[in-house]
Amino acid sequence: MSQDCIRLEFKVDSENFASAGSASESVKTQLKLLGIGSSDVRRVAIAMYEGEINMVIHADGGKATVEIYHDRVEIILADRGPGIADIALAMKEGYSTAPEDIRALGFGAGMGLPNMKKNSDEMRIESKLGIGTTIYMTVRLT
Amino acid sequence: MERKFVTLDADKCKGCITCMKRCPTEAIRVRGGKAKIIYERCIACGECIRCCPYHAKKPVYDPFEMIHAFKYKVALPPPTIYGQFNNLTDINYVLDGLLRIGFDDIYETARGGELLSQATRRLIADGKAVKKPIIGTKCPAVVELILLKFHNLKDNMLNLLAPAEISAKLAREKAVADTGLKPEEIGVFYITSCPAKVHSLSLSGFVDGVISFSEVYFKLINEMPKIAEPRELSKAGLTGLSWAVSGGEAAAIFGNICFAVDGLENVMEILKEIEDDKLMQTDFVELNACSGGCVGGVLNIENPYIAKAKINALKKYTPISKNDMDALGKPIEFFCNEKAYEVNEVMKLDDDRARAMSKLMQISEIYKHLAHLDCGICGAPSCKAFSEDVVLRGQELSTCIKFRLPDLHQNDG
Incomplete structure (x- = not known):
């Protein structure tokens, strides 16, 4: 473990839909212990929650790595899902490829990626069709 | 006032881990074979009092006798207590009973509840309310919980006084007008079985003391049978009485999406949802630390479900509301909580x-x-x-x- 960051790793499990969001919950708890300001905690939690749900809906789960530095939180969400065909289109509010049964649960409104972008200071998407998607997000702490 | 809501009878405590495991904020440790409360983390929910198998935990009340230090004594009975008696057919027996055990007047907190419902509706209609979803702040244990663990939700908390505080202000004004005495010669006493309310009201400065309901109860059951025909003292309607039960506060908002949650575990789940922006469509959330609402209060005598049924029966044929802020001539500012909520930073590992x-x-x-x-x-x-x-x-x-x-x-x- 390097001295200047706290590194947390989560397996995002697609088997149990009901547990989706638990990694973001855990990060939230740790950030509160550190006394991080509540609006920053909220941004990290929402960005991460949306990413987690995306991995469960589209990619059969994946891995979330969170690094907490004194001035920022870095979130890496990596999956081996189908990949995103058109990233610009996927970033549009309201665009969704979520299946009907997922929409019935109230997800798939096409706000996942836009919300992640909105709540992070930097966001980068690497995606290859048939191989997977990795999303890098940075949330700066005030 | 120090943050000490619950005391331990060390002789009765066996050092078992029941209360420690059940404490929702992990505020208890067992040290030297006795339960020890970390008061900075305690939200006064009373869960440890409820679950202790040896009855070693007690809330801190003011003694009943202290009422005699005042020239004129007013009792503030909450609607919860109407559900605690057997075969009660009329609320006025309880109120008349209070006048017989030493109080000079009563002011039902159900009246404050009705006024608070109206004030909340007005605040929302005028667009002056806090961030949505609005979180009701009548339950002091929930308020403490939010300030301890959900700092982000501070701006969602309703910025109005609680029913007992509103009632205390009005009771003192009325007593001054009725007697010509000075405000400080009047003693206003809240009666409760809730450790969280003991703390919040003692701090509020609106009351002169908070008295244990069980102490009052035993005095009342001696006096009430002696009343042939009680005087017409009750001035609360259905809305005010409903504040004793989970859902009563939310229902009186008359809003689109308003709902109530009770039981601390459920409350925490909802607070997490609000924290993650998942309840953006909701107008108002009523939160009760105790299951069933205030009737589920830790030291109530009656089972909460039975108490609820009894209050429902007493509510029959009462008007929706008997109290009106305009008729009283009170502007919205009268009901506003002037103290800003301050978050409790004790969970933070280091500054x-x-x-x-x-x-x-x-x-x-x-x-x-x-x-x-x-x-x-x-x-x-x-x-x-x-x-x-x-x-x-x-x-x-x-x-x-x-x-x-x-x-x-x-x-x-």
Whole structure:
């Protein structure tokens, strides 16, 4: 473990839909212990929650790595899902490829990626069709 | 006032871990064979009083006798107490009874509840309300919980006084007008069985004392049978009486999406949802630490479900509301909570972020080496809490069962 960051790793499990969001919950708890300001905690939690749900809906789960530095939180969400065909289109509010049964649960409104972008200071998407998607997000702490 | 809501009868405490495991904010440790409350983390919910098998925990009340220090004494009975009597057909028996046991007047907090409902509706209609979803603040244990663990929701908290506080202000004004005495010669006393209300009202400065309902109850059951025909004293309607039960406050908002949640575990789940922006469509959320609402209060005499049924029966044929802020001539400002809510930073590991991070790393490192049984034998409610105690409070690592029974996991197969 390097001295200047706290590194947390989560397996995002697609088997149990009901547990989706638990990694973001855990990060939230740790950030509160550190006394991080509540609006920053909220941004990290929402960005991460949306990413987690995306991995469960589209990619059969994946891995979330969170690094907490004194001035920022870095979130890496990596999956081996189908990949995103058109990233610009996927970033549009309201665009969704979520299946009907997922929409019935109230997800798939096409706000996942836009919300992640909105709540992070930097966001980068690497995606290859048939191989997977990795999303890098940075949330700066005030 | 110090943050001491619950006291321990050390002779009765066996040092079992029941209260420690049930405390929703992990504010209890067992040290030297006795339960010890970390008061800075205590939200006065009363869960430890409720679950102690040895009745070793007690809330802190003011003694009944203190009412005699005042020239004119006014009791503030909450609607919850109407559900605590057998065969009660008329609320006025309770109110008349209070006048017989030493009070000069009564002011039902159900009236304050009705006014608060109206004030909340007006605040929303005028667009002056806080951030949506609005979180009702009548339950002081929930208020403490939000200030301790959900700092982000401070701006969602309704910025109006609680029913008992509104009633206390109005009761004192009325007593001054009725008697010509000075405000300080009038004693206003809230009657409750809720440790959280004891604390919040004592701090509020609106009342002169908070008296235990059970003490009043035994005086009342002696006096009430002597009343042939009670005087017409009750001035509360259906809305006010409904404040005793989970859902009453939310229903009186008349809003689109308003709902009530009761029981602390459920409350915490909803607060997490609000924190993650998942209830943006909701107008108002009523939160009750106790299951069933205030009728589920820890030291009530009657079972909460029965108490609720009794109050429902008493509500029949009462008008929706008998209190009106305009008729009273009170502007919205009269009902506003002038004190800003201040968050409780006690959960923070350190004021300095670098030091907090280093502590969190040490805590995680220690946690890795524990048994993860959350057995409580060390005197901490969970292995996570124990790791914190080792790093922050000098707890000996050797008190963990894993280091005392090295072959603990050998039979795991």
